[in-house]
Amino acid sequence: MANNPSLRKLRYFLAVAESGRVTQAAVDLNVSQSSVTTGVREIEEELGVKLFERQAQGMILTREGTRFLQRVRHVFQAVDEAFDSTRLHSPTLTGRLDLAMSYTVAGYFLPPLLAQFQRRYPGVDVRLHEASRPTIQAGLEGGRFDIAIMLISNLEPDTSLSAHLLIRSPRRLWVGSHHPLLKRRGVGLADVAQEPYIMLNVDEAEQTALRYWAPTGLSPSVLFSTSSVEAVRSLVANGSGVGILSDMVYRPWSLEGRRIEHIDLTDRIPTMDVGLTWDGSKPLTAPAQAFHDALIEAMAAG
Numbered sequence: 001m002a003n004n005p006s007l008r009k010l011r012y013f014l015a016v017a018e019s020g021r022v023t024q025a026a027v028d029l030n031v032s033q034s035s036v037t038t039g040v041r042e043i044e045e046e047l048g049v050k051l052f053e054r055q056a057q058g059m060i061l062t063r064e065g066t067r068f069l070q071r072v073r074h075v076f077q078a079v080d081e082a083f084d085s086t087r088l089h090s091p092t093l094t095g096r097l098d099l100a101m102s103y104t105v106a107g108y109f110l111p112p113l114l115a116q117f118q119r120r121y122p123g124v125d126v127r128l129h130e131a132s133r134p135t136i137q138a139g140l141e142g143g144r145f146d147i148a149i150m151l152i153s154n155l156e157p158d159t160s161l162s163a164h165l166l167i168r169s170p171r172r173l174w175v176g177s178h179h180p181l182l183k184r185r186g187v188g189l190a191d192v193a194q195e196p197y198i199m200l201n202v203d204e205a206e207q208t209a210l211r212y213w214a215p216t217g218l219s220p221s222v223l224f225s226t227s228s229v230e231a232v233r234s235l236v237a238n239g240s241g242v243g244i245l246s247d248m249v250y251r252p253w254s255l256e257g258r259r260i261e262h263i264d265l266t267d268r269i270p271t272m273d274v275g276l277t278w279d280g281s282k283p284l285t286a287p288a289q290a291f292h293d294a295l296i297e298a299m300a301a302g
Contacts (some may be wrong), residue, residue, distance in 0.1 A: 010072050012039035013051065017069045018071035020058040020252030020259070058252065058261070083142035094123040094150065097287035100136045101128065103202045107229070108249050109167075109274060110149055117294045124287045133204060137161060140279045146288040149295075152203050154272035162280030164292070166299050167272040169248040170264075174232070176239045177259035186264040189216050196241035198232045209244065214271055236260055246272040 015025035016036060026033040032146060044051050051065035061069060078080060101110055106128075118126060129145060133154050139145040140161055152163045173181070173192060181187050181195070189212075197220035199206055206225065213219055223241045232243045237254035244265070252260055276292055284292060 009039035012036045013043055014072050016059050016225045095287045096125045098127045100131055100139055102150045105149045106130050113144040113295055113298055117291055121290055130216055146285050147278045150277055151203055152275035161277050163275045163277045165275045167274050169246040170271050171244050171246045171269045172262040173265055174236045174243045174260055174262050176237055177261055186266045187263050188234050189218055193218045197221050198235045198241040198243040199225040201225050202227045202231050
């Protein structure tokens with residue numbers, strides 16, 4: 001192996017570190033599990049240290065792995081900035097962009113994409129607005145917002161707004177690392193109904209959940225309803241209950257450092273679809289059009 005690990009192998013390491021599983025990293029990157037395993041092993045051989053502890057619950061970062069993860073994230077940030085600084089920018093593009101977003105988008109999706117846009121178009125004055133889906137829809141139709149990133153899976157079917165899908169995020173069951181459901185061959189909503197349930201209630205998550213529970217004739221046994229993803233994460237990791245959330249907000253660790261696993265359910269659970277939304281009855285402003293094109297380009301590039 002060359003003395004300098006390729007960015008591809010570093011990306012494999014990053015995906016495993018963030019998901020905690022080789023299988024999930026392979027799915028996220030659309031490559032084989034063997035490619036991910038080999039890439040991580042070759043990095044470890046080159047460094048001469050173990051980056052992960054291989055356990056039944058998944059891939060656990062070692063102390064050296066945690067330090068290496070921080071440096072790898074800096075590497076990819078530098079790469080992004082290098083490409084942004086070299087691309088043909090539009091320093092003459094000026095104006096104001098009123099960008100609306102929902103809670104989940106603001107915390108778990110938008111920040112790196114927004115930073116990339118701001119580096120490319122420094123003359124655009126971006127004003128950010130976090131709001132609920134009904135408020136965003138009304139704001140787009142009334143001209144308060146130029147464009148929005150939101151859960152388009154929640155858009156009302158009779159809306160006149162235009163939308164462009166950016167990502168579909170699967171929803172899975174979150175459980176603590178020693179939960180008995182991890183030993184089941186197949187887990188469905190009937191099994192989940194027997195467990196104390198931690199319900200997320202932002203971005204209409206509760207209404208969405210009740211819609212896919214309804215056809216089963218079952219309902220979750222809600223122990224706690226919260227607007228905080230971190231509260232769900234912590235309660236699940238500590239064994240107080242289970243929850244069904246999207247991969248977009250999944251992280252394998254709680255704030256206390258406890259492990260969280262996720263399980264594919266046998267029942268059909270709708271994905272969380274995030275996309276750009278705007279008033280299609282009138283042309284986008286120049287800053288909004290630039291933002292629209294930049295995000296679609298960034299998502300296509302992976």
